[in-house]
Amino acid sequence: MKTLLTKMKSYKVLIPLILLLIVGGTIVYHTTKSLPEGLSYEGGVYQTDHVRFLYDLTYKDSDGNVRKEQQIFQRVLEAVEEAEEFIVLDMFLFNNYVNEDKNYPKITETLTETLIDMKEEKDVQIHVITDPVNLTYGSHATGHLQEMRDHGIEVIFTNLEPLRDSNPLYSGVWRVFLQWFGQAGEGWLPNPMASTAPDVTLRSYLELLNVKANHRKVLVTDQTAIVASANPHDESGFHSNIALETDGNVIADLLETEQAVADFSGGSKFPEMEKKADRGSMNVQALTEGKIHQHVVGELNDSQPGDKVWIGMFYLADRKVIDAIGKAAERGAEVRIILDPNKNAFGNKKSGLPNVPVAAELVRMGNDNIEVKWYNTGEEQYHSKIIYFDRGEERMVIGGSANFTRRNLDDLNLETNLKVWGPSDAESMQEVDFYFKRIWTNEDGEFTLSYNENEDKLTAAKYIVYWIQKLLRLTTF
Known part of the structure; x- marks a missing residue:
């Protein structure tokens, strides 16, 4: 009888342990497995x-x-x-x-x-x-x-x-x-x-x-x-x-x-385009998944005193991007960030995560070279995903589908951005420059609000929830 009870007790320990090992092994495999061929792509220039x-x-x-x-x-x-x-x-x-x-x-x-x-x-x-x-x-x-x-x-x-x-x-x-x-x-x-x-x-x-x-x-x-x-x-x-x-x-x-x-995904063969000799004043490059991350952080790291960096973003939460923003500002680059307040999604109220705690962190850095504004949304969203570098004679844009979050930049979601750069007097660069300055200065409209007009949305509870979600990766951003 004692032997039977001993075996039953050992099973109570052994079975949960086996299940825990199976779940743990499953987690490790599916977070580190090789990506399908052709993802995390960096095209030619x-x-x-x-x-x-x-x-x-x-x-x-x-x-x-x-x-x-x-x-x-x-x-x-x-x-x-x-x-x-x-x-x-x-x-x-x-x-x-x-x-x-x-x-x-x-x-x-x-x-x-x-x-x-x-x-x-x-x-x-x-x-x-x-x-x-x-x-x-x-x-x-x-x-x-x-x-x-x-x-x-x-x-x-x-x-x-x-x-x-x-x-x-x-x-x-x-x-x-x-x-x-x-x-x-x-x-x-x-x-x-x-x-x-x-x-x-x-x-x-x-x-x-x-x-x-x-x-x-x-x-x-x-x-x-x-x-x-x-x-x-x-x-x-x-x-x-x-x-x-x-x-x-x-x-x-x-x-x-x-x-x-x-x-x-079981699709057919697409047509192919033959590459030809090209020329022009603008440089264009296709980026997907993690290569977007590399280029965004790389360009922030290359930003120098006098450079102006503009960011328009629905979600900003990636740690490497945030750190690179802070370091660029420390070196003397002027960073202007326009964020969605994350207060609604298709008729449902949201808590302000992740942008409210991230904005608070950026402001607390205490660097006068970083300024944050909120897009003045109604029931719609400021859904843009774009970063723009004004370096005097040259300007650069990286924009497309990718929010600046781990899920969008760390080879998890499928994402595509274009990287475009060229002379500052190029029409497309002038258009991007006008876009940012118009909504930043509220030219002919009420586009943006100062950071303080949304600051009271951040509470200690939200900040704790944000960091727990980030730590455990239990987020939708």
Whole structure:
């Protein structure tokens, strides 16, 4: 009898220990495994005279009226119609789900119809890549994407499994105990994306908590390429965003980065662009995933006294970027940062994380060369992801889909940015310079608020939660 009791006690210790080892091993493997070929990409440096800066801005004018200046998807639609041979579109959010009808622009429907028209009328080869969030991870079909498939357009849902886990403590438990139940079944829970979206299963919620994504926003055709921070998603239609457009040999590199996603997601072979001799006053380079991080930190580290650094960002939380900002300011570079206050997301109130504690930290550095302002958002977001270096005779921009967070910069999410640099008198550089100075000085509108106007949102509890989330990696940013 004593032997039996002893064995039972030993099993009570041994079984949890084995499970703990399995979960721990799963965490280690899925946070360190090799990336699929073609990710974390650094393209060649090419010359061109064709670079265009695009933006969307929602703001109040001097009379308090809400104004909307929208360039990005107007140009995307034009670029789609100008294509002659192929279109490759990679977009994170591609749906028309909304919480409340507020006369959002019909971006999803209009883009879908334009792509179908191009397929039927010009027989252009079209490939659309998107994230499984638009299916709420298998809970339901999605109308517009299926409509494109019905008209012969290839729609590829990114296979997130090969990507590294960004929420390791949760993902380890999910992988060992929960993923085996699958995703199929009748949805019965409200959709986290929007009230008008189809109901979802509990299993989809459980997969959602892994927080993995193809977060890219890229259009590539045989004529041009646009890399943006904006999604073709109706409820995102009033967000403030940025985009960079260019042409030439960088198109071939961007195609290569998209082919890499198609290859591990069951997609077909895309067209290839032959690189030709190039020339021009502007330099352009494609960057994805961790290479964005390297270039952003590298350029901050190269910033010297007299340089001006402008940052417009939805989420700023990456430790290396924050430290590099502080050191650049210590060396004498002037850093001006415009942040979203992180107070709302699609009708849901947010706590101000991560930007409120990060802004407080930057201000506490006590360096007069760092100044922070809040974008004066209403129910929309300041969703831009851009850094701009003014170095006198040369200026540089790095912009696209990547927030400055670990999830977006540390080879976790799929991201694409363009790096563009050239003479300060280039039209595109002048446009970026005007964009930042206009919203910083509130020229013809109430774009930004001083740091102090949002400072009271930071509490000790929020600061503690922020650091616990960062430490345990239990964040959505």
